[in-house]
Amino acid sequence: MRISWLRAGRSECGALYNRATRVGVSSWTVLLGDLRGAAPLSAEMCAGLRGLRAGPEPGEPYGRRALHRDETGEVMLAGWGADAECAPHDHAGGVGVVRVLDGAFTETEWVWRDGLLARGATRRWRAGESIPVVAGGIHSMVAHGAGTTLHVYRPAISGMRVFDPARRQTLSVRDDCGAWVPRDEALVLARVDWETARKRAR
Numbered sequence: 328m329r330i331s332w333l334r335a336g337r338s339e340c341g342a343l344y345n346r347a348t349r350v351g352v353s354s355w356t357v358l359l360g361d362l363r364g365a366a367p368l369s370a371e372m373c374a375g376l377r378g379l380r381a382g383p384e385p386g387e388p389y390g391r392r393a394l395h396r397d398e399t400g401e402v403m404l405a406g407w408g409a410d411a412e413c414a415p416h417d418h419a420g421g422v423g424v425v426r427v428l429d430g431a432f433t434e435t436e437w438v439w440r441d442g443l444l445a446r447g448a449t450r451r452w453r454a455g456e457s458i459p460v461v462a463g464g465i466h467s468m469v470a471h472g473a474g475t476t477l478h479v480y481r482p483a484i485s486g487m488r489v490f491d492p493a494r495r496q497t498l499s500v501r502d503d504c505g506a507w508v509p510r511d512e513a514l515v516l517a518r519v520d521w522e523t524a525r526k527r528a529r
């Protein structure tokens with residue numbers, strides 16, 4: 328499957344899309360317009376997406392493959408390394424859904440406690456399930472073995488914040504950076520110490 332096919336219009340993908348229920352995929356734009364698009368992806372589509380999977384660079388939890396980005400939102404495919412864990416992060420105010428194409432993951436919610444970000448509730452997800460992304464939430468994910476996830480965000484993420492609990496810092500990262508603390512400082516747009524932010528807020 329080629330990306331151009333994935334971007335094909337409704338007529339080309341009609342068999343995958345039910346107009347009555349709006350379930351299925353005719354284009355990324357339709358998927359972004361209906362975040363149930365979480366909606367059952369066909370086995371053919373899932374297999375094609377797995378074929379587009381890019382593995383992670385050394386020291387990073389997953390490889391990012393951008394499939395679509397426009398004024399409505401973005402679609403990104405993540406190829407996770409074995410047992411890799413991403414950093415806690417937000418989604419720049421956007422909403423979305425993460426569809427697990429293969430593998431199993433544990434998602435951790437992070438909450439602020441006394442000026443520090445702490446691990447909160449966890450939930451296990453497996454292939455075929457869809458993880459909701461809510462505005463304002465902070466989470467991280469760890470893969471159990473390798474895995475592949477399809478990320479659909481509305482609007483496109485711009486100004487994502489990655490949180491570094493070890494250094495107690497919040498990093499705003501460039502839009503082509505994933506949910507990890509980048510080794511390349513050029514990907515960091517801003518860096519705020521939690522303690523400094525706390526003092527300023529007093």
Ligand SMILES: [Fe+2]
Nearest residue numbers: 416418466506
């Ligand atoms: Fe996320």
